[in-house]
Amino acid sequence: MINHAEIDSELIPILDQVADPEIPVLTILDMGVVRYARVKEKEVLIKITPTYSGCPAMDVIGDDIIKAFKEAGYMAKVELVLAPSWSTDWITERGRNALEKYGIAPPLEAEADKAALLGGQKIVKCTLCGSTNTKLVSQFGSTACKALFQCEDCHEPFDYFKCLK
Amino acid sequence: MENNNLYNYILGIADNSLILGQRLGELCGHGPSLETDIACTNISLDLLGQVRSYYQYAAQLADDGRNEDTIAMMRPEREYVNVLLVEQPNTDFAYTMARQFLFDVYHFSFLTQLQNSADNTLAAIAKKSIKEVSYHLRFSSDWIKRLGDGTEESNKRIQNAINDLWTYTDELFHQTEADKQMISEGVGVDTSKLKEQYYNEVSSLLKEATLEVPESKYFQKGGKKGIHTEHMGYILAELQYMQRTYPNLTW
Numbered sequence: 001m002i003n004h005a006e007i008d009s010e011l012i013p014i015l016d017q018v019a020d021p022e023i024p025v026l027t028i029l030d031m032g033v034v035r036y037a038r039v040k041e042k043e044v045l046i047k048i049t050p051t052y053s054g055c056p057a058m059d060v061i062g063d064d065i066i067k068a069f070k071e072a073g074y075m076a077k078v079e080l081v082l083a084p085s086w087s088t089d090w091i092t093e094r095g096r097n098a099l100e101k102y103g104i105a106p107p108l109e110a111e112a113d114k115a116a117l118l119g120g121q122k123i124v125k126c127t128l129c130g131s132t133n134t135k136l137v138s139q140f141g142s143t144a145c146k147a148l149f150q151c152e153d154c155h156e157p158f159d160y161f162k163c164l165k
Numbered sequence: 166m167e168n169n170n171l172y173n174y175i176l177g178i179a180d181n182s183l184i185l186g187q188r189l190g191e192l193c194g195h196g197p198s199l200e201t202d203i204a205c206t207n208i209s210l211d212l213l214g215q216v217r218s219y220y221q222y223a224a225q226l227a228d229d230g231r232n233e234d235t236i237a238m239m240r241p242e243r244e245y246v247n248v249l250l251v252e253q254p255n256t257d258f259a260y261t262m263a264r265q266f267l268f269d270v271y272h273f274s275f276l277t278q279l280q281n282s283a284d285n286t287l288a289a290i291a292k293k294s295i296k297e298v299s300y301h302l303r304f305s306s307d308w309i310k311r312l313g314d315g316t317e318e319s320n321k322r323i324q325n326a327i328n329d330l331w332t333y334t335d336e337l338f339h340q341t342e343a344d345k346q347m348i349s350e351g352v353g354v355d356t357s358k359l360k361e362q363y364y365n366e367v368s369s370l371l372k373e374a375t376l377e378v379p380e381s382k383y384f385q386k387g388g389k390k391g392i393h394t395e396h397m398g399y400i401l402a403e404l405q406y407m408q409r410t411y412p413n414l415t416w
Binding site: 050052053054055056082083084085086117118137138139140141142144148162164165 | 200201203204207208210211212213214215217218285286288289290292293294296297300303304307
Protein backbone atom coordinates (compact mmCIF):
# COMPACT_ATOMS: atom_id res chain seq x y z
CA MET A 1 0.00 0.00 0.00
CA ILE A 2 2.78 2.40 0.85
CA ASN A 3 6.20 2.16 -0.67
CA HIS A 4 8.98 0.85 1.57
CA ALA A 5 6.70 0.50 4.60
CA GLU A 6 6.32 -2.81 6.41
CA ILE A 7 2.75 -3.05 7.65
CA ASP A 8 0.79 -6.13 8.72
CA SER A 9 -2.49 -6.20 6.83
CA GLU A 10 -4.65 -6.81 9.90
CA LEU A 11 -3.48 -3.46 11.30
CA ILE A 12 -4.35 -1.38 8.25
CA PRO A 13 -8.04 -0.77 9.13
CA ILE A 14 -7.04 0.50 12.59
CA LEU A 15 -4.23 2.72 11.31
CA ASP A 16 -6.60 4.07 8.71
CA GLN A 17 -8.81 5.53 11.46
CA VAL A 18 -6.04 7.79 12.68
CA ALA A 19 -5.99 11.15 10.94
CA ASP A 20 -3.46 13.95 10.86
CA PRO A 21 -4.72 16.39 13.54
CA GLU A 22 -3.85 19.41 11.39
CA ILE A 23 -5.29 17.98 8.17
CA PRO A 24 -8.16 15.75 9.33
CA VAL A 25 -9.00 14.49 5.81
CA LEU A 26 -5.65 12.78 5.60
CA THR A 27 -5.11 9.50 7.43
CA ILE A 28 -1.63 8.69 8.64
CA LEU A 29 -1.46 5.93 6.02
CA ASP A 30 -2.28 8.39 3.24
CA MET A 31 0.35 10.67 4.69
CA GLY A 32 2.98 7.95 4.48
CA VAL A 33 4.28 8.54 8.00
CA VAL A 34 3.73 4.94 9.16
CA ARG A 35 6.92 3.10 8.28
CA TYR A 36 6.45 -0.11 10.22
CA ALA A 37 3.56 -1.86 11.97
CA ARG A 38 3.88 -5.43 13.15
CA VAL A 39 1.67 -7.36 15.52
CA LYS A 40 2.55 -10.28 17.78
CA GLU A 41 -0.16 -11.63 20.07
CA LYS A 42 -2.07 -8.35 20.38
CA GLU A 43 1.14 -6.39 20.97
CA VAL A 44 1.86 -3.93 18.23
CA LEU A 45 5.02 -2.03 17.41
CA ILE A 46 4.52 1.02 15.21
CA LYS A 47 7.26 3.18 13.78
CA ILE A 48 6.36 6.60 12.46
CA THR A 49 8.53 9.23 10.86
CA PRO A 50 7.99 12.99 11.20
CA THR A 51 6.99 15.07 8.20
CA TYR A 52 8.89 18.13 9.44
CA SER A 53 11.30 17.96 12.42
CA GLY A 54 9.32 20.47 14.42
CA CYS A 55 5.87 19.21 13.49
CA PRO A 56 3.84 19.36 16.71
CA ALA A 57 1.33 16.91 15.21
CA MET A 58 3.71 13.98 15.71
CA ASP A 59 3.13 13.77 19.48
CA VAL A 60 -0.62 13.88 18.95
CA ILE A 61 -0.43 11.24 16.22
CA GLY A 62 1.53 8.96 18.56
CA ASP A 63 -1.14 9.32 21.27
CA ASP A 64 -3.96 8.83 18.76
CA ILE A 65 -2.39 5.61 17.46
CA ILE A 66 -2.10 4.16 20.96
CA LYS A 67 -5.71 5.12 21.66
CA ALA A 68 -7.04 3.62 18.41
CA PHE A 69 -5.26 0.33 19.07
CA LYS A 70 -6.41 0.22 22.67
CA GLU A 71 -10.00 0.53 21.53
CA ALA A 72 -9.43 -2.32 19.08
CA GLY A 73 -7.99 -4.50 21.85
CA TYR A 74 -4.27 -4.13 21.15
CA MET A 75 -1.36 -2.79 23.15
CA ALA A 76 0.58 -0.46 20.90
CA LYS A 77 4.02 1.02 21.28
CA VAL A 78 5.03 3.91 19.04
CA GLU A 79 8.58 4.79 18.07
CA LEU A 80 9.76 7.79 16.10
CA VAL A 81 12.31 7.03 13.38
CA LEU A 82 14.24 9.62 11.36
CA ALA A 83 15.71 7.52 8.55
CA PRO A 84 14.82 7.32 5.77
CA SER A 85 13.44 10.82 6.03
CA TRP A 86 9.88 11.46 4.96
CA SER A 87 9.14 12.63 1.44
CA THR A 88 5.98 14.11 -0.04
CA ASP A 89 6.28 11.29 -2.61
CA TRP A 90 4.96 8.97 0.09
CA ILE A 91 1.56 10.68 0.15
CA THR A 92 -0.82 8.23 -1.54
CA GLU A 93 -3.00 9.00 -4.56
CA ARG A 94 -6.05 8.86 -2.27
CA GLY A 95 -4.30 11.31 0.04
CA ARG A 96 -3.48 13.71 -2.79
CA ASN A 97 -7.10 13.72 -3.91
CA ALA A 98 -8.30 14.28 -0.34
CA LEU A 99 -5.90 17.20 0.05
CA GLU A 100 -7.14 18.89 -3.09
CA LYS A 101 -10.79 18.48 -2.12
CA TYR A 102 -10.00 19.91 1.30
CA GLY A 103 -8.52 23.04 -0.29
CA ILE A 104 -4.81 22.24 -0.11
CA ALA A 105 -3.04 21.91 -3.45
CA PRO A 106 -1.01 18.67 -3.43
CA PRO A 107 2.80 18.81 -3.82
CA LEU A 108 4.33 19.00 -7.29
CA GLU A 109 7.54 17.35 -8.45
CA ALA A 110 10.69 18.72 -6.80
CA GLU A 111 11.81 20.71 -9.83
CA ALA A 112 8.30 21.99 -10.54
CA ASP A 113 7.96 22.94 -6.86
CA LYS A 114 11.06 25.09 -7.08
CA ALA A 115 9.80 26.83 -10.21
CA ALA A 116 6.42 27.41 -8.58
CA LEU A 117 7.83 28.71 -5.32
CA LEU A 118 10.23 31.02 -7.09
CA GLY A 119 7.33 32.37 -9.09
CA GLY A 120 8.96 31.34 -12.36
CA GLN A 121 6.12 29.17 -13.59
CA LYS A 122 2.42 29.19 -12.92
CA ILE A 123 1.74 25.52 -12.30
CA VAL A 124 0.05 25.26 -8.91
CA LYS A 125 -3.63 24.64 -9.53
CA CYS A 126 -6.26 26.64 -7.62
CA THR A 127 -8.19 24.24 -5.40
CA LEU A 128 -11.43 26.16 -5.97
CA CYS A 129 -11.61 26.90 -9.71
CA GLY A 130 -8.74 24.80 -11.07
CA SER A 131 -6.96 27.70 -12.76
CA THR A 132 -3.16 27.65 -12.80
CA ASN A 133 -3.12 31.44 -12.94
CA THR A 134 -2.01 31.51 -9.31
CA LYS A 135 0.67 33.37 -7.38
CA LEU A 136 2.84 32.60 -4.40
CA VAL A 137 1.95 34.81 -1.43
CA SER A 138 4.44 33.30 1.01
CA GLN A 139 6.83 30.33 1.00
CA PHE A 140 5.74 29.57 4.55
CA GLY A 141 2.15 28.97 5.57
CA SER A 142 -0.07 28.09 8.51
CA THR A 143 1.90 24.91 9.20
CA ALA A 144 5.47 23.88 8.44
CA CYS A 145 4.41 21.81 5.43
CA LYS A 146 2.50 24.48 3.54
CA ALA A 147 3.02 27.60 1.41
CA LEU A 148 0.41 30.31 0.83
CA PHE A 149 -0.98 30.84 -2.67
CA GLN A 150 -3.70 32.96 -4.20
CA CYS A 151 -5.67 32.43 -7.39
CA GLU A 152 -5.48 35.41 -9.75
CA ASP A 153 -8.70 34.38 -11.51
CA CYS A 154 -11.17 33.61 -8.72
CA HIS A 155 -9.04 35.34 -6.01
CA GLU A 156 -9.32 32.37 -3.66
CA PRO A 157 -6.43 32.21 -1.17
CA PHE A 158 -5.32 28.61 -0.65
CA ASP A 159 -2.60 26.44 0.83
CA TYR A 160 -0.06 24.51 -1.22
CA PHE A 161 1.54 21.44 0.30
CA LYS A 162 5.26 22.03 -0.24
CA CYS A 163 7.32 19.38 -1.85
CA LEU A 164 9.81 17.71 0.47
CA LYS A 165 12.28 15.17 -0.89
CA MET B 166 30.15 9.45 30.06
CA GLU B 167 31.97 7.33 27.51
CA ASN B 168 31.92 9.73 24.64
CA ASN B 169 32.27 13.24 25.92
CA ASN B 170 33.60 14.53 22.61
CA LEU B 171 30.55 13.32 20.70
CA TYR B 172 28.25 14.85 23.33
CA ASN B 173 30.03 18.20 23.08
CA TYR B 174 30.07 17.98 19.32
CA ILE B 175 26.29 17.51 19.21
CA LEU B 176 25.78 20.51 21.48
CA GLY B 177 28.04 22.56 19.22
CA ILE B 178 25.63 21.93 16.36
CA ALA B 179 22.36 22.07 18.26
CA ASP B 180 22.99 25.18 20.37
CA ASN B 181 23.25 27.29 17.20
CA SER B 182 19.81 26.19 16.13
CA LEU B 183 18.32 26.54 19.61
CA ILE B 184 19.44 30.14 20.05
CA LEU B 185 18.60 31.16 16.48
CA GLY B 186 15.22 29.44 16.86
CA GLN B 187 14.62 31.40 20.07
CA ARG B 188 15.57 34.67 18.36
CA LEU B 189 13.20 34.01 15.46
CA GLY B 190 10.50 32.98 17.90
CA GLU B 191 10.63 36.46 19.39
CA LEU B 192 9.05 37.66 16.16
CA CYS B 193 5.91 35.61 16.74
CA GLY B 194 3.15 38.21 16.51
CA HIS B 195 5.76 40.94 15.98
CA GLY B 196 6.98 40.35 12.43
CA PRO B 197 6.93 43.28 10.00
CA SER B 198 4.12 41.65 8.00
CA LEU B 199 1.88 38.64 8.46
CA GLU B 200 3.77 36.58 5.87
CA THR B 201 7.24 37.34 7.21
CA ASP B 202 6.00 36.77 10.77
CA ILE B 203 4.72 33.32 9.80
CA ALA B 204 7.88 32.55 7.84
CA CYS B 205 10.22 33.45 10.71
CA THR B 206 8.25 31.39 13.19
CA ASN B 207 8.06 28.47 10.73
CA ILE B 208 11.83 28.54 10.43
CA SER B 209 12.07 28.77 14.21
CA LEU B 210 9.88 25.70 14.53
CA ASP B 211 12.01 23.74 12.06
CA LEU B 212 15.16 24.65 13.96
CA LEU B 213 13.68 23.76 17.34
CA GLY B 214 12.43 20.46 15.92
CA GLN B 215 15.93 19.67 14.71
CA VAL B 216 17.31 20.67 18.10
CA ARG B 217 15.03 18.15 19.80
CA SER B 218 16.52 15.33 17.73
CA TYR B 219 20.06 16.42 18.61
CA TYR B 220 19.39 16.88 22.33
CA GLN B 221 17.49 13.59 22.59
CA TYR B 222 20.53 11.90 21.13
CA ALA B 223 22.87 13.79 23.47
CA ALA B 224 20.72 12.84 26.47
CA GLN B 225 20.84 9.22 25.41
CA LEU B 226 24.64 9.40 25.29
CA ALA B 227 24.85 11.14 28.66
CA ASP B 228 22.59 8.48 30.20
CA ASP B 229 22.56 10.17 33.61
CA GLY B 230 19.05 11.54 33.91
CA ARG B 231 19.58 14.50 31.64
CA ASN B 232 16.89 14.87 28.99
CA GLU B 233 16.26 17.15 26.03
CA ASP B 234 14.57 19.73 28.26
CA THR B 235 17.26 19.94 30.91
CA ILE B 236 19.92 20.21 28.22
CA ALA B 237 17.97 23.00 26.51
CA MET B 238 16.79 24.87 29.60
CA MET B 239 18.97 24.23 32.61
CA ARG B 240 22.52 25.00 31.59
CA PRO B 241 24.31 28.16 32.75
CA GLU B 242 25.36 30.63 30.07
CA ARG B 243 28.98 29.51 29.94
CA GLU B 244 27.91 26.01 28.93
CA TYR B 245 26.12 27.12 25.78
CA VAL B 246 28.48 26.79 22.83
CA ASN B 247 26.56 28.50 20.03
CA VAL B 248 28.37 30.95 17.77
CA LEU B 249 27.99 34.66 18.53
CA LEU B 250 26.22 35.27 15.21
CA VAL B 251 22.99 33.53 16.18
CA GLU B 252 22.54 35.42 19.46
CA GLN B 253 22.63 38.85 17.83
CA PRO B 254 19.36 40.74 18.28
CA ASN B 255 16.61 41.12 15.68
CA THR B 256 17.19 44.93 15.59
CA ASP B 257 15.20 45.39 12.36
CA PHE B 258 14.09 43.06 9.58
CA ALA B 259 17.33 43.68 7.66
CA TYR B 260 19.37 42.41 10.62
CA THR B 261 17.07 39.44 11.05
CA MET B 262 17.47 38.46 7.41
CA ALA B 263 21.22 39.19 7.27
CA ARG B 264 21.78 37.00 10.35
CA GLN B 265 19.59 34.30 8.82
CA PHE B 266 21.33 34.39 5.46
CA LEU B 267 24.84 34.34 6.93
CA PHE B 268 23.84 31.33 9.02
CA ASP B 269 21.77 29.50 6.38
CA VAL B 270 24.58 29.40 3.82
CA TYR B 271 26.80 27.81 6.46
CA HIS B 272 24.07 25.53 7.83
CA PHE B 273 23.18 24.15 4.41
CA SER B 274 26.75 23.30 3.44
CA PHE B 275 27.43 21.90 6.92
CA LEU B 276 24.40 19.57 6.76
CA THR B 277 25.31 18.54 3.21
CA GLN B 278 28.53 17.11 4.65
CA LEU B 279 27.03 15.82 7.90
CA GLN B 280 24.84 13.49 5.84
CA ASN B 281 28.01 11.46 5.27
CA SER B 282 28.86 11.22 8.96
CA ALA B 283 30.12 7.87 10.26
CA ASP B 284 27.57 8.35 13.05
CA ASN B 285 24.25 7.02 11.78
CA THR B 286 22.05 9.16 14.03
CA LEU B 287 23.79 12.40 13.06
CA ALA B 288 23.61 11.41 9.39
CA ALA B 289 19.86 10.74 9.74
CA ILE B 290 19.21 14.07 11.48
CA ALA B 291 21.21 15.83 8.75
CA LYS B 292 19.26 14.12 5.96
CA LYS B 293 16.00 15.14 7.60
CA SER B 294 17.07 18.70 8.39
CA ILE B 295 18.64 19.63 5.09
CA LYS B 296 15.28 19.37 3.31
CA GLU B 297 13.93 22.03 5.68
CA VAL B 298 17.04 24.19 5.63
CA SER B 299 16.94 24.40 1.82
CA TYR B 300 13.68 26.36 2.26
CA HIS B 301 15.28 28.61 4.91
CA LEU B 302 18.19 29.42 2.62
CA ARG B 303 15.88 30.18 -0.27
CA PHE B 304 13.80 32.52 1.91
CA SER B 305 16.71 34.47 3.39
CA SER B 306 18.53 34.69 0.03
CA ASP B 307 15.39 36.10 -1.58
CA TRP B 308 15.13 38.77 1.08
CA ILE B 309 18.80 39.77 0.78
CA LYS B 310 18.20 40.34 -2.93
CA ARG B 311 14.91 42.11 -2.39
CA LEU B 312 16.26 44.45 0.26
CA GLY B 313 19.60 45.06 -1.47
CA ASP B 314 18.04 45.72 -4.84
CA GLY B 315 15.03 47.53 -3.35
CA THR B 316 14.83 51.14 -2.27
CA GLU B 317 17.68 53.38 -1.15
CA GLU B 318 16.52 52.89 2.44
CA SER B 319 16.27 49.09 2.29
CA ASN B 320 19.67 48.91 0.57
CA LYS B 321 21.23 51.07 3.29
CA ARG B 322 19.72 48.99 6.07
CA ILE B 323 20.69 45.58 4.70
CA GLN B 324 24.21 46.84 3.92
CA ASN B 325 24.56 48.08 7.52
CA ALA B 326 23.32 44.77 8.85
CA ILE B 327 25.72 42.77 6.68
CA ASN B 328 28.61 45.04 7.67
CA ASP B 329 27.81 44.69 11.37
CA LEU B 330 27.25 40.94 11.38
CA TRP B 331 30.20 40.16 9.12
CA THR B 332 32.50 40.20 12.13
CA TYR B 333 30.76 37.07 13.47
CA THR B 334 31.11 34.93 10.34
CA ASP B 335 34.66 33.68 10.82
CA GLU B 336 33.76 31.93 14.07
CA LEU B 337 31.53 29.50 12.15
CA PHE B 338 34.74 27.84 10.95
CA HIS B 339 36.66 27.72 14.23
CA GLN B 340 37.22 24.21 15.50
CA THR B 341 36.95 23.11 19.12
CA GLU B 342 38.75 20.10 20.59
CA ALA B 343 35.55 18.08 20.21
CA ASP B 344 35.28 19.17 16.56
CA LYS B 345 38.84 18.06 15.81
CA GLN B 346 38.35 14.71 17.51
CA MET B 347 35.07 14.04 15.71
CA ILE B 348 36.55 15.07 12.35
CA SER B 349 39.39 12.60 12.85
CA GLU B 350 36.86 9.85 13.54
CA GLY B 351 34.87 10.63 10.40
CA VAL B 352 31.87 11.69 12.50
CA GLY B 353 32.30 15.45 12.30
CA VAL B 354 32.40 17.83 9.36
CA ASP B 355 35.75 19.41 8.52
CA THR B 356 34.48 22.99 8.46
CA SER B 357 37.86 24.35 7.33
CA LYS B 358 37.03 22.85 3.94
CA LEU B 359 33.73 24.75 3.79
CA LYS B 360 35.12 28.21 4.43
CA GLU B 361 36.23 29.21 0.94
CA GLN B 362 33.00 28.01 -0.62
CA TYR B 363 31.04 29.86 2.08
CA TYR B 364 32.61 33.23 1.38
CA ASN B 365 32.30 32.66 -2.36
CA GLU B 366 28.61 31.89 -2.11
CA VAL B 367 27.87 34.76 0.26
CA SER B 368 29.87 37.25 -1.83
CA SER B 369 28.24 36.23 -5.07
CA LEU B 370 24.75 36.66 -3.65
CA LEU B 371 25.65 40.02 -2.08
CA LYS B 372 26.90 41.23 -5.45
CA GLU B 373 23.73 40.03 -7.11
CA ALA B 374 21.80 42.02 -4.51
CA THR B 375 23.85 45.11 -5.47
CA LEU B 376 25.53 45.06 -2.06
CA GLU B 377 29.16 45.48 -1.17
CA VAL B 378 31.11 42.61 0.30
CA PRO B 379 32.67 43.79 3.57
CA GLU B 380 36.45 43.85 3.51
CA SER B 381 37.09 43.93 7.24
CA LYS B 382 39.38 41.18 8.46
CA TYR B 383 38.54 41.79 12.11
CA PHE B 384 36.46 38.97 13.50
CA GLN B 385 34.84 38.28 16.87
CA LYS B 386 34.89 34.92 18.57
CA GLY B 387 34.09 33.28 21.90
CA GLY B 388 30.69 31.65 21.65
CA LYS B 389 32.09 28.20 20.95
CA LYS B 390 34.02 28.47 24.23
CA GLY B 391 30.98 29.67 26.14
CA ILE B 392 32.02 33.32 26.19
CA HIS B 393 29.06 35.20 24.81
CA THR B 394 28.00 38.72 23.95
CA GLU B 395 25.86 40.67 26.42
CA HIS B 396 22.72 39.58 24.53
CA MET B 397 23.00 35.96 25.59
CA GLY B 398 21.94 36.52 29.21
CA TYR B 399 18.72 38.18 28.10
CA ILE B 400 17.93 35.34 25.68
CA LEU B 401 18.46 32.75 28.39
CA ALA B 402 16.42 34.74 30.90
CA GLU B 403 13.46 34.40 28.60
CA LEU B 404 14.23 30.89 27.37
CA GLN B 405 14.76 29.46 30.84
CA TYR B 406 12.21 31.49 32.77
CA MET B 407 9.56 28.78 33.18
CA GLN B 408 11.97 26.00 34.10
CA ARG B 409 13.83 28.21 36.56
CA THR B 410 10.66 29.48 38.17
CA TYR B 411 8.83 26.17 38.25
CA PRO B 412 11.55 23.49 38.18
CA ASN B 413 10.58 20.27 36.39
CA LEU B 414 7.42 21.81 35.03
CA THR B 415 5.96 19.72 32.22
CA TRP B 416 3.09 20.26 29.79
